[in-house]
Amino acid sequence: MAKESKRRQNSTRHHGSFDTVKGRAGRILAQGNKDATYETAAEAETAVLVAVPDKRQADARTQEYLDELAFLAETAGATVTKRFVQRLDKPDLRTFVGEGKLEEIKAYVQHTNASMVIFDDDLSPSQLRNLEAELKVKIVDRSLLIIDIFAQRAKTATARAQVELAQYQYLLPRLTGLWTHLDKQRGGGVAQRGPGETEIETDRRVVRDRIAFLKDRLKELDKQSHTQRKARTGVVRVALVGYTNVGKSTIMNLLSRAEVFAENKLFATVDSTVRKVVLDTLPFLLSDTVGFIRKLPTRLIESFKSTLDEIREADLLVHVVDISHPTFEEQIAVVNETLKDIEAADKPMLLVFNKIDQYTQEPAVEHHGGFEEMNPDDEEGPAPRPTLEQLKATYMAKLHDPVIFISAQERENLDELRALLVRNVSALYQERYPSVQPVQPDDSEA
Numbered sequence: 394m395a396k397e398s399k400r401r402q403n404s405t406r407h408h409g410s411f412d413t414v415k416g417r418a419g420r421i422l423a424q425g426n427k428d429a430t431y432e433t434a435a436e437a438e439t440a441v442l443v444a445v446p447d448k449r450q451a452d453a454r455t456q457e458y459l460d461e462l463a464f465l466a467e468t469a470g471a472t473v474t475k476r477f478v479q480r481l482d483k484p485d486l487r488t489f490v491g492e493g494k495l496e497e498i499k500a501y502v503q504h505t506n507a508s509m510v511i512f513d514d515d516l517s518p519s520q521l522r523n524l525e526a527e528l529k530v531k532i533v534d535r536s537l538l539i540i541d542i543f544a545q546r547a548k549t550a551t552a553r554a555q556v557e558l559a560q561y562q563y564l565l566p567r568l569t570g571l572w573t574h575l576d577k578q579r580g581g582g583v584a585q586r587g588p589g590e591t592e593i594e595t596d597r598r599v600v601r602d603r604i605a606f607l608k609d610r611l612k613e614l615d616k617q618s619h620t621q622r623k624a625r626t627g628v629v630r631v632a633l634v635g636y637t638n639v640g641k642s643t644i645m646n647l648l649s650r651a652e653v654f655a656e657n658k659l660f661a662t663v664d665s666t667v668r669k670v671v672l673d674t675l676p677f678l679l680s681d682t683v684g685f686i687r688k689l690p691t692r693l694i695e696s697f698k699s700t701l702d703e704i705r706e707a708d709l710l711v712h713v714v715d716i717s718h719p720t721f722e723e724q725i726a727v728v729n730e731t732l733k734d735i736e737a738a739d740k741p742m743l744l745v746f747n748k749i750d751q752y753t754q755e756p757a758v759e760h761h762g763g764f765e766e767m768n769p770d771d772e773e774g775p776a777p778r779p780t781l782e783q784l785k786a787t788y789m790a791k792l793h794d795p796v797i798f799i800s801a802q803e804r805e806n807l808d809e810l811r812a813l814l815v816r817n818v819s820a821l822y823q824e825r826y827p828s829v830q831p832v833q834p835d836d837s838e839a
């Protein structure tokens with residue numbers, strides 16, 4: 394714990410991401426500082442959340458989304474003190490929220506000395522700039538927040554290079570839009586003038602060079618892991634997939650006795666880990682990897698290509714679902730969509746409903762920071778959820794894939810899970826490698 398906070402302090406001493414977006418990092422980069430590691434929130438920072446749902450979105454849904462954003466903010470290290478919601482058909486082009494709402498946010502931020510405002514969507518470079526000018530605090534959008542958490546978590550060389558690539562790809566268009574906008578607005582005035590065209594060009598070139606370098610580096614790392622993966626021919630590969638925080642790493646640890654970091658934070662895992670598992674003398678490789686989330690920036694998916702290869706190359710996917718989560722069905726849909734995006738959707742899949750110990754028919758009331766009743770006049774509470782038995786019946790009937798209900802934490806139904814894995818893995822051996830005798834793969838590898 395002490396180590397973690399020391400690491401944080403160290404890394405916050407680097408230029409912050411907002412400085413980056415403000416353009417300062419552009420200059421730091423131009424001076425050859427290659428360490429792009431930064432964090433959105435230092436400890437004890439307070440954050441205000443802003444969501445602009447469209448008019449049809451139900452209040453309860455909006456709060457669930459804001460819960461997730463608050464969870465992300467807390468994971469990044471900030472304390473959420475307030476949530477602002479404005480229903481609009483379309484976000485305001487200039488400042489994302491309308492003028493009146495902006496005034497409200499501004500007053501709150503000034504009054505409470507909040508250190509940042511986090512938006513549940515991505516902001517255009519000019520929205521970012523305008524909001525910064527109006528609110529005079531750090532402005533963070535959803536992509537930046539997620540990239541930032543990834544940056545805090547990435548451990549392996551590949552994951553770090555992938556995160557850095559995502560950071561620079563985020564930075565590049567903002568470098569441009571930012572300064573051209575600033576120049577236009579200030580008419581090239583003196584006091585707070587940004588760098589001239591030449592400097593911007595230099596910054597852009599530095600960033601592009603770095604992007605090219607990172608892509609090469611990732612290709613190199615990919616070649617190495619490809620060689621590693623080739624050595625695994627003849628061994629069935631199983632990948633744990635699922636929304637973030639559903640219990641993938643916990644299950645990995647149970648099945649493989651590995652020590653994968655699991656905790657109640659989003660994106661505890663951003664590297665992939667592969668372990669040899671032997672069940673009933675049947676060996677296979679099990680990989681635990683980064684969780685998915687709604688509105689995951691495409692750029693981030695792209696830069697995490699090597700990590701996602703572990704999923705793409707698997708013979709069998711184990712889709713873990715947190716059934717106790719109020720939006721678990723939407724989470725299933727998000728995971729399936731993301732699997733489609735990375736072209737891994739048509740693999741055989743087992744659906745594992747986890748956290749049955751925590752499932753209640755009461756709709757969840759757990760809220761993260763800054764919660765306030767949105768519509769106190771709204772008498773109509775959410776409908777009770779189906780029983781676990783009803784859910785089982787529905788899902789068994791609805792899906793062709795095998796379905797199982799477990800609690801990794803309470804070790805409930807784990808034997809059933811193991812048996813299901815053994816059945817499916819041995820079927821895959823027969824189908825995929827009819828001539829190969831199951832071999833013992835090398836000892837576990839990271």
Ligand SMILES: Nc1nc2c(ncn2[C@@H]2O[C@H](COP(=O)(O)OP(=O)(O)OP(=O)(O)O)[C@@H](O)[C@H]2O)c(=O)[nH]1
Nearest residue numbers: 638639640641642643656657660661662684801802
């Ligand atoms: N109540 C309950 N909690 C669980 C269960 N399984 C895991 N958890 C908890 O859920 C949290 C997330 O677990 P992880 O294993 O880190 O989840 P993950 O899917 O690997 O998460 P990311 O790596 O962040 O995508 C941890 O606090 C676990 O202790 C379960 O069956 N019941």
Ligand SMILES: [Mg+2]
Nearest residue numbers: 641642661662
């Ligand atoms: Mg994990």
